[in-house]
Amino acid sequence: MPNPRAIVLSFDNLGEASELERGTWDHRVALGHHESVTVALPRLLDELDALGLFATFFVEALNCELYPRALLEITGRGHELGVHGWRHEAWAELSLERERDLLLRAGSAFASLGLQTRAFRPPGGGSTVGTRSLLRELGYRWWSPAAGCEGQAGSPTMIPFDWELVDAYHLMEHFAQARVRRGDGEAPLAPVMVADRLCADLAAGSGTQVLILHPFLMLDVRWWEGVRRVLALIARLSRERQAWTGPGGEFMQAGM
DSSP states (O other), rough: OOOOOOOEEEOOOOTTTHHHTTTTTTSOOOSOHHHHIIIIIHHHHHHHHHTTTOOEEEEEHHHHOOHHHHHHHHHTOEEEEEEEEOOOOOOOOOOOHHHHHHHHHHHHHHHHOOOOEEEETTSSOOOOOOOOEEEEHHHOOEEBBBBOOOTSSSOOOOOOOOOOGGGGHOOGGGHHHHHHHHSSSSSSSOHHHHHHHHHHHHOOOOOOEEEEEEEGGGHHHHHHHHHHHHHHHHEEEEEEESEEEHHHHHHHHHHH
């Protein structure tokens, strides 16, 4: 019987998709060589292998065109793939028509690689009033928006996340206003402090916790060492049967 306490391990974003969406990508640089894929992802996959951990990778569907071999490597290592928009659109601001088009395009892109995705995390964490019904229509099994969308009852199953367990929330300048709204300091935390905070939250946690880490942030060696600490703790909690750990799809199958 699964432990009543669960840690759903997940990773968000891949490649240059979000930079293209925000207009910050240097178009003099050729696509398809982003270090989040060529440097961070391989060592992350090796670390997960070494620790015996499995996760859900929520990736923008554009990566099916730019990094098909990387996506096949992720699934080949036993991990779950989920949709994270086409190229990290501001999901909560989409019209229903645009939302449908993007999800259909994403599904076709993954299917072209022989991959079936039944998980979704809206970029930015927010959803529209029609997101859940549209996901149900398209056959998604679960989704993971930010906590606060609980009013949308029904299928697919929702496994919401809290910003406290998102590395980018603590590390990036971009989240300064969000931190202030939540009562945290405006300035980003040092990587070692973020690792301390995540480890403390996970060690003392209860119920279901959803952890979100970002490969592109792991290009900072200081944060990569922090990630290794966090993953080692999760592996220990799993090994000692203090918590069930794994991807969201397995969490669903476990019926927790």
